[in-house]
Amino acid sequence: MMLYVEGMDKIVVLAGGTGSVKLAMALYRLKSNSGNSINSSKRQDMHLSIICNIGDNIWMHGLYICPDIDTIVYGLAGLLDRERGWGVSKDTFNCLAQLAKLEGEQWFMLGDKDLAMHIIRSMMLREGKRLCDVTGYLCSRLGIDARVIPASDDHIETRIFTDAGDMHLQEFWVKHKGMLDVNGIAYKGIEHARTCSSALHAIEEADRIIVAPANPVSSILPILTIRGLGDAVRRRRDVCIAISPIIGSRPVSGPAAKYMKALGYDVSPVSIAEMYRDFASSLVIDESDRVLMDEIKAKGMDVYATDILMDDEEDGVRLARYLLEL
Numbered sequence: 001m002m003l004y005v006e007g008m009d010k011i012v013v014l015a016g017g018t019g020s021v022k023l024a025m026a027l028y029r030l031k032s033n034s035g036n037s038i039n040s041s042k043r044q045d046m047h048l049s050i051i052c053n054i055g056d057n058i059w060m061h062g063l064y065i066c067p068d069i070d071t072i073v074y075g076l077a078g079l080l081d082r083e084r085g086w087g088v089s090k091d092t093f094n095c096l097a098q099l100a101k102l103e104g105e106q107w108f109m110l111g112d113k114d115l116a117m118h119i120i121r122s123m124m125l126r127e128g129k130r131l132c133d134v135t136g137y138l139c140s141r142l143g144i145d146a147r148v149i150p151a152s153d154d155h156i157e158t159r160i161f162t163d164a165g166d167m168h169l170q171e172f173w174v175k176h177k178g179m180l181d182v183n184g185i186a187y188k189g190i191e192h193a194r195t196c197s198s199a200l201h202a203i204e205e206a207d208r209i210i211v212a213p214a215n216p217v218s219s220i221l222p223i224l225t226i227r228g229l230g231d232a233v234r235r236r237r238d239v240c241i242a243i244s245p246i247i248g249s250r251p252v253s254g255p256a257a258k259y260m261k262a263l264g265y266d267v268s269p270v271s272i273a274e275m276y277r278d279f280a281s282s283l284v285i286d287e288s289d290r291v292l293m294d295e296i297k298a299k300g301m302d303v304y305a306t307d308i309l310m311d312d313e314e315d316g317v318r319l320a321r322y323l324l325e326l
């Protein structure tokens, strides 16, 4: 359990992977003592806890891959391949090429350096350690001064229902390149999953909870649907603020539009308000969606408009500061 220093803001982020890491990195840059390049007068004392989606997790080659956790960990450790938004920068794929020779075509790009993470994690899990402890250990080895917490130690997986059958999210998104029509989505195993005590503790103690601009269906709802976790966030609704992952009628990135339509939602920040209003009291939308403010207020949320696109690091830091100052 984390020991908090009196007077420091406790910030909790609910995060997916590629869409969330820019915000997580920006908050981390603002944080003091993270060895970053921000002018010290602009830094802010804070405890940063990032609760990560685990619905993308998948067993491959006997290894447990946790893409969203790893994206956040690599981002905070300064190792992330920022262009792709996942994996380790300047990684090579020699092991994968050899696997292709021995096993046949590979569709999931596991880099040589990235594999080290999966090998150690899988070994520790086989020794009986919990995913939250394994993640904490890996973060400490990489010198990360923040808590990265899996939403649960239990395995859940987001299944996508298509005309070609139901499949793991990674199969849909990576193997089939997100091209199939989506008829439905389910979080397999979620009814038995329990949240980690460290996630509950972080939520209870938080001064601010930030829902990152992540895919609402495949990143945020799997977190909030885990037993105990959604209730804990609901109890802290007053300090919970969400950033819309939709600008106009398009997601900032990824397959959110397909998934939202499959669940019967219009692709709009107003739908994000419908999905999050039980958990968050405020929604931050893009400046260009100002016209929707009244409609969102009518859903029962406070609404703020600013530039939410994070094209570069400075955009991220500006948005992070805006969220902390709201």
Ligand code: FO1
Pocket: 016, 017, 018, 056, 065, 066, 067, 068, 070, 071, 086, 087, 107, 108, 109, 110, 114, 170, 173, 174
């Ligand atoms: N995304 C891809 O589009 N293609 C890949 O081959 C791929 C491999 C991969 C390996 C490790 C990892 O941590 C992430 C990886 N991702 C890959 C990203 C991942 O599929 C998704 O973007 C996330 O699960 C969504 O948050």
